[in-house]
Amino acid sequence: METGFRALSTAAGAMVLVIIVAIAIFLISKAVPALQANTENFLSYKAWFPNDAEPKFGIAALAFGTVLTSIIALIVAVPIALGIALFLSHYAPKRLANPLGFIIDLLAAVPSVVFGLWGRDVFRVPVQDFSVWLNKYFSWLPIFGGDGPFGRSILLGSLVLAIMVLPIVTSLSREVFQQTPLMNEEAALALGATKWEMIRTAVVPYGKPGVIAAIMLGLGRALGETIALALTLGIVFNISFNLIESGGNSIAANIANTFGEANATGRGALIASGLVLFAITLVVNMAARAIIYRRREFRDSAA
């Protein structure tokens, strides 16, 4: 009995490794022939023609679009999410905080294709108007320059992403803020802190590792988001910081858009792009862990 259970759990643990290795072997074996057939530099070429007789494709524009949309989404979403989280955990009366928190969790349950369709058909109109306004008054900033057309742009994709990331960051941060020990909050108040000073002294530093983890989870979702971006970005292969002109593309959106008509080399090329996305996500996660790890001494001794 004892040995049987031990063998069972060991096998289950080993299975994870086996599956991961098998997937890696499969992906690399598909990607390598396509990369060998590529007549351009995969890392720096900015277009995607893997189905031609002389395949030409590169990840540069896609990786750029992926990272740019995700970063803008976080820049928009994180301050709002932290504001909502602090409001729910420390300012709102309980009767309001619980239903509001529930609604935000519901937002996380909306399928991304719904966000994509809504972004393409409904949200595009106000974003377009906003883009025209930005272009009129701020065109001296390169990111708001250009002559249009404005519509399915980096801005639209990023804003839709921001809405999708918001509930994750909000609900995790709220939970972390709520866990601040009451005795630490009282210690700050007893020193003569106002409520906001108490939050800055006791709540925010205590929650920081958790908030970073929440942001990284949000970033992970943003980087991997497929269908919502496939529907809202302009699907243009270029590297441009212009946010409002029709344009933008991402690795995952490109896979969704082009997998259907891809030949063997084309599929291999898309798998190679998927590996790049995996590498980006891995680097982001490791960076996040490093940040959390650095303050480990303080966190552990607090327990």
Next chain:
Amino acid sequence: MAKRIEASNVSSYYGSFKAIDSISMTVEPKTITALIGPSGCGKSTFLRSINRMHEVLPNARIEGRLTIDDQNIYDSDVDVTAVRRMIGMVFQRPNPFPTMSIYENVVAGLKLNGVKKKSLLDDAAEKSLKSANLWDEVKDRLARPGAGLSGGQQQRLCIARTIAVQPQVVLMDEPCSALDPISTLAIEDLMFKLKDQFTIIIVTHNMQQAARVSDKTGFFSIEKTGDPGRLIEYDDTQKIFSNPAEKKTEDYITGRFG
């Protein structure tokens, strides 16, 4: 530095529940006053109403007057944060800020008050840690986490943090109940030393402690669960523990009830 505290007919409520009823007492500057009594008798509630910390709980309110050198701290024009800066508090369980170093913990209150100059903060940290009898133990590791110290050291760190903002009064809510006897003695020694500068009020369950450290003792009690706590007797510590005027006090200190 130290100030006189005068409570007259202070009653405290949580919602409709009356926690203490009509407490009146005067605490002289630079003395140690102990508040003793059975659990739930309102002594902590009374203590927390002196620096308005009871307001942290929802629906808490108070009736009566509580003056510090003739200033009613419940006047509508009084800033609650100013009251708490003037009347520091040490809690039952040591509560250093877990994300801060020893040094950051001590100067946390000063930073809240807008002190930014490094030399001022350094001086205050050294002075407060010396006053709290902790300097020699931590001077070589000020950048280490405050929560990494032992329980007794943490509590002295919290005392250092409290006195760093130079309050007039220090309230202690069972400061030794989570500590071992040796750490408890260290805190008691410290209280004698601090008496030169501060008015100290301590809530304690340990009657020997009250007898050892305090000049005056107040005995709180309740009739039965759900009743408000009342101040039964308030007198010189020596009198309370040798010849109390009230039968209830005598029963309590001799261990016949509570």
